[in-house]
Amino acid sequence: MGKKQEKKTAKGRLDKFYHLAKQQGFRSRAAFKLVQLNKKYAFLEKSRCCIDLCAAPGGWLQVASKQMPPGSLIVGVDLVPIKPIPRCITFAEDINSYKCRDQLRTELKDWKADVVLHDGAPNVGTAWVQDAYAQSELVLQSLKLAVEFLAPGGNFVTKVFRSKDYNNLIWVFNQLFRRVEATKPPSSRNVSAEIFVVCQEFKAPKRIDPKFLDPRYVFKDLDPTAANKSTDDKTQKPVYAANAVANVFEPEKKRRKREGYAEGEMLLYKAISAKDFIEGDNPVEMLGTFNEIRFRDQEDKRFLEHELTDENLKACCADLKVLGKKDFRNLIKWRKTLREEMGLELSAKDQHPSDDRDGEEVAEVQEMDEDEMIDSELARLKEEKDRRARKERRRKNEATARKVQKMQLSMTTPMDIGMEIEDEALHGGDDFFDLKHGGAKGEVARGEEPEYEDSDDESKKAGEGEEDDDGEDEKERRLRELEGEMDGMYEEYRQRKAEEDAKFRIKEARRKDENRDEWYGFEKKGDDMSESEGSESEGGYDIVQKRKEAEETYDTDDEEDEEDERAEAAERGLVRGTKRKAQRELDEDEEEEVEQDENLVNDLESKDDKQARQSREAAIWFDNPLFKGLEGLEANDDDDDEDSDEEEEDEEDEDDDDDDDDDEEEEEESDVSTTISAEASDNSDDDGAPWRFEDDDEDVAKQRQIQEKGLTTAEAITLASSLVNREKTKEDLIDMGFTKSNFSYDKEGLPKWFLDDESQFYKANVPITKEAVAALRAKMRALDARPIKKVAEAKARKKYKAAQRLEKARKKAEGVSENVDISEREKAKDIDRLLRRAGKAPKKREVQVVVAKGKNRGLKGRPKGTKGRYRMVDPRQKKELRAMKRKDKREGKKTTSSTSKQRRVPNGYGGR
Numbered sequence: 014m015g016k017k018q019e020k021k022t023a024k025g026r027l028d029k030f031y032h033l034a035k036q037q038g039f040r041s042r043a044a045f046k047l048v049q050l051n052k053k054y055a056f057l058e059k060s061r062c063c064i065d066l067c068a069a070p071g072g073w074l075q076v077a078s079k080q081m082p083p084g085s086l087i088v089g090v091d092l093v094p095i096k097p098i099p100r101c102i103t104f105a106e107d108i109n110s111y112k113c114r115d116q117l118r119t120e121l122k123d124w125k126a127d128v129v130l131h132d133g134a135p136n137v138g139t140a141w142v143q144d145a146y147a148q149s150e151l152v153l154q155s156l157k158l159a160v161e162f163l164a165p166g167g168n169f170v171t172k173v174f175r176s177k178d179y180n181n182l183i184w185v186f187n188q189l190f191r192r193v194e195a196t197k198p199p200s201s202r203n204v205s206a207e208i209f210v211v212c213q214e215f216k217a218p219k220r221i222d223p224k225f226l227d228p229r230y231v232f233k234d235l236d237p238t239a240a241n242k243s244t245d246d247k248t249q250k251p252v253y254a255a256n257a258v259a260n261v262f263e264p265e266k267k268r269r270k271r272e273g274y275a276e277g278e279m280l281l282y283k284a285i286s287a288k289d290f291i292e293g294d295n296p297v298e299m300l301g302t303f304n305e306i307r308f309r310d311q312e313d314k315r316f317l318e319h320e321l322t323d324e325n326l327k328a329c330c331a332d333l334k335v336l337g338k339k340d341f342r343n344l345i346k347w348r349k350t351l352r353e354e355m356g357l358e359l360s361a362k363d364q365h366p367s368d369d370r371d372g373e374e375v376a377e378v379q380e381m382d383e384d385e386m387i388d389s390e391l392a393r394l395k396e397e398k399d400r401r402a403r404k405e406r407r408r409k410n411e412a413t414a415r416k417v418q419k420m421q422l423s424m425t426t427p428m429d430i431g432m433e434i435e436d437e438a439l440h441g442g443d444d445f446f447d448l449k450h451g452g453a454k455g456e457v458a459r460g461e462e463p464e465y466e467d468s469d470d471e472s473k474k475a476g477e478g479e480e481d482d483d484g485e486d487e488k489e490r491r492l493r494e495l496e497g498e499m500d501g502m503y504e505e506y507r508q509r510k511a512e513e514d515a516k517f518r519i520k521e522a523r524r525k526d527e528n529r530d531e532w533y534g535f536e537k538k539g540d541d542m543s544e545s546e547g548s549e550s551e552g553g554y555d556i557v558q559k560r561k562e563a564e565e566t567y568d569t570d571d572e573e574d575e576e577d578e579r580a581e582a583a584e585r586g587l588v589r590g591t592k593r594k595a596q597r598e599l600d601e602d603e604e605e606e607v608e609q610d611e612n613l614v615n616d617l618e619s620k621d622d623k624q625a626r627q628s629r630e631a632a633i634w635f636d637n638p639l640f641k642g643l644e645g646l647e648a649n650d651d652d653d654d655e656d657s658d659e660e661e662e663d664e665e666d667e668d669d670d671d672d673d674d675d676d677e678e679e680e681e682e683s684d685v686s687t688t689i690s691a692e693a694s695d696n697s698d699d700d701g702a703p704w705r706f707e708d709d710d711e712d713v714a715k716q717r718q719i720q721e722k723g724l725t726t727a728e729a730i731t732l733a734s735s736l737v738n739r740e741k742t743k744e745d746l747i748d749m750g751f752t753k754s755n756f757s758y759d760k761e762g763l764p765k766w767f768l769d770d771e772s773q774f775y776k777a778n779v780p781i782t783k784e785a786v787a788a789l790r791a792k793m794r795a796l797d798a799r800p801i802k803k804v805a806e807a808k809a810r811k812k813y814k815a816a817q818r819l820e821k822a823r824k825k826a827e828g829v830s831e832n833v834d835i836s837e838r839e840k841a842k843d844i845d846r847l848l849r850r851a852g853k854a855p856k857k858r859e860v861q862v863v864v865a866k867g868k869n870r871g872l873k874g875r876p877k878g879t880k881g882r883y884r885m886v887d888p889r890q891k892k893e894l895r896a897m898k899r900k901d902k903r904e905g906k907k908t909t910s911s912t913s914k915q916r917r918v919p920n921g922y923g924g925r
């Protein structure tokens with residue numbers, strides 16, 4: 014059973030030898046078979062010339078090349094080309110061909126082979142469908158080549174399959190070799206029918222009877238013409254494959270006949286005439302053995318006219334190998350009916366076809382062919398994937414349940430669980446905190462009792478759906494409490510994170526850095542309109558909105574009121590940057606009041622309010638200068654014409670910077686004069702809207718920066734390259750800039766944790782290409798690769814000193830050459846010595862290091878036992894010193910303080 018399982022799956026085939034082969038770099042697991050055979054018979058070490066027949070992919074060649082003595086001749090041949098292997102000669106040829114023989118002769122020249130290896134398997138269909146006869150023929154062919162090329166006393170190693178031919182082959186081997194042994198190395202799978210025969214000590218007879226090597230004689234017991242069926246000698250009855258019955262009763266299983274192929278079965282495809290099938294005995298065996306029931310002869314064709322012979326039945330007859338149990342049953346029924354009509358007697362087997370099974374040994378499940386293996390492997394993988402997905406789903410569900418439970422017990426903050434509760438408002442539904450529904454929907458959805466359920470119930474009782482004022486207050490209070498709690502928990506969470514996580518601290522610091530984070534949008538320096546108080550991350554859009562609201566007059570009273578309010582706010586106008594900060598502090602109290610008043614209840618705006626707000630928003634959207642040129646929109650508004658003129662002017666300005674003076678006038682007229690700079694955001698920028706609408710000055714400054722430093726982010730590079738490559742136009746980029754993230758929604762009253770979360774994800778997704786990232790990386794690497802200043806200085810110093818030495822040597826050499834007292838030879842010698850010395854850097858004088866402890870502590874003068882230069886060092890380690898410095902710094906002490914001065918040692922260790 015275990016074996017069956019192993020055979021069935023492809024995994025079972027990937028045994029330890031497969032993995033070992035991979036590990037050791039062998040091209041096939043077959044390599045281990047030769048290793049083990051050689052271990053037992055040791056034929057490779059004493060061989061100088063080897064022929065490997067059917068050698069691809071080359072596992073045996075690799076082993077031979079390793080085990081045979083250096084300088085050996087190793088020749089491999091196969092139908093398929095073999096990738097080169099060191100010390101081996103290979104070529105592609107059929108071993109049955111004369112060409113192969115000739116090529117072998119050419120390669121071997123006058124050498125004789127000490128060993129001939131043969132591990133061939135005929136390539137019939139897939140590798141698992143073995144044609145035993147062809148295999149035996151291949152073995153005989155390899156033997157033929159072996160006897161031609163083997164030296165006397167040589168060895169022949171071949172693979173044979175257990176079949177009827179096996180004994181005949183062994184007999185032939187015994188005629189030609191002194192010792193013949195069949196063995197199965199451990200690496201050969203038990204389920205495989207292969208056996209290896211090691212034939213030793215070739216007799217090298219002067220004359221070999223050609224019949225020994227002729228398959229017709231060697232395998233003469235077989236009748237190759239018996240294609241469809243063989244006949245039992247005694248009974249003269251046809252003999253069918255042993256597993257034919259099982260094929261019919263369990264067609265889904267692949268079967269194998271243990272003793273090899275049925276005698277005479279040479280063809281894989283066998284057909285039987287309809288007449289033979291109907292009139293013959295053993296219908297079950299016939300169905301299991303043949304591939305097709307044919308209707309070719311006149312006699313067969315008359316069965317086609319029978320009413321039972323419908324299209325389905327004909328299709329079944331056309332291919333018996335694909336039929337299922339039911340089809341076989343139909344065919345047997347069909348046959349039975351025809352036989353009855355023909356008046357043929359029913360045989361016992363016809364009556365009880367399944368009885369056959371009892372006597373028959375159901376053969377073992379056959380090894381799967383490659384397709385089946387792939388199918389089963391795919392099925393297994395799919396099943397595994399499904400199982401994993403199920404497991405993952407279950408795990409997630411459990412985790413969510415746990416988190417929700419924790420949340421209920423106030424054990425966690427909403428940030429911890431990533432706020433998984435869906436806000437229906439995002440989908441056009443009512444808000445999550447919509448009070449009209451009497452509680453947080455998340456809670457309702459979870460089937461929990463809302464916190465203020467009691468008051469709800471009371472109100473229901475009191476007024477049948479009417480909202481009770483007290484109840485309402487109570488609800489608000491509870492809601493505020495809840496929010497307060499949430500905010501508190503969020504603060505705690507942030508503190509905890511800040512303590513634990515250095516990265517978080519850095520992020521926070523960056524967030525607080527207003528210069529980086531602020532998004533000013535359309536804002537212009539010195540603009541009258543300012544941000545509304547307290548809304549820290551309010552963008553340009555808000556400002557434009559406010560400006561518009563202030564400008565436009567709406568008919569409704571509400572609008573007028575609102576306008577007044579806004580005008581007031583405008584009067585309190587703030588300026589950006591530091592001013593805003595100061596103002597924020599001033600307005601803190603006011604803010605608090607506003608917060609108190611405008612809680613989440615402001616959601617309950619009337620329908621009219623809502624419509625008015627929406628139309629205002631639409632008006633503002635279309636008020637954008639970009640839309641000014643569009644037909645249909647212009648007609649509505651006279652001012653638009655002006656604006657569009659301005660816009661045109663602006664565009665012209667962009668093209669031509671000369672007309673600055675004219676522009677100034679225009680700028681004064683226009684409230685907001687902006688150029689839209691398609692500048693990519695800094696990745697690390699938490700709040701940063703990637704598309705900024707900047708002042709001209711800033712834009713120019715940015716452009717200068719880009720010119721000086723190049724594009725510094727992957728987004729910028731991507732956008733720039735898409736512009737340069739004309740994949741996108743400037744207008745496309747501007748269009749891309751209008752994303753939902755440009756809209757600053759109403760943030761008032763929204764909790765901090767929500768805003769923090771939004772700041773991370775509410776931003777445009779600017780495309781980045783791989784190339785851009787690669788370019789940026791390359792740039793950084795180039796920067797990285799540049800030597801630091803100190804190294805460059807040291808190198809320059811070295812060069813300078815070398816030049817100085819050379820100069821000195823040159824001067825000395827001149828002196829030597831002018832000296833008339835010494836011979837030319839001596840001069841040459843001296844100059845040579847001088848130049849050699851100049852080329853080398855002078856040896857550094859060694860400095861002895863003396864640790865200032867024990868008797869050397871506080872010692873003045875030379876310590877005992879030291880000669881030459883010495884350096885007294887502090888006993889403390891460098892690390893320790895640095896740690897102390899760090900500590901001092903943390904505590905605010907200066908390293909130059911008296912204490913640290915004592916400890917400090919110049920250049921790390923005090924030198925003398």
Ligand SMILES: C[S@@+](CC[C@H](N)C(=O)[O-])C[C@H]1O[C@@H](n2cnc3c(N)ncnc32)[C@H](O)[C@@H]1O
Nearest residue numbers: 043067069070071072073092107108132133134
């Ligand atoms: C099991 S593989 C040999 C594996 C090889 N010993 C190794 O270690 O890598 C069998 C090889 O026999 C080759 N073969 C089959 N019939 C052949 C023929 N008539 N002539 C040459 N090679 C043949 C196939 O191409 C196949 O590569």
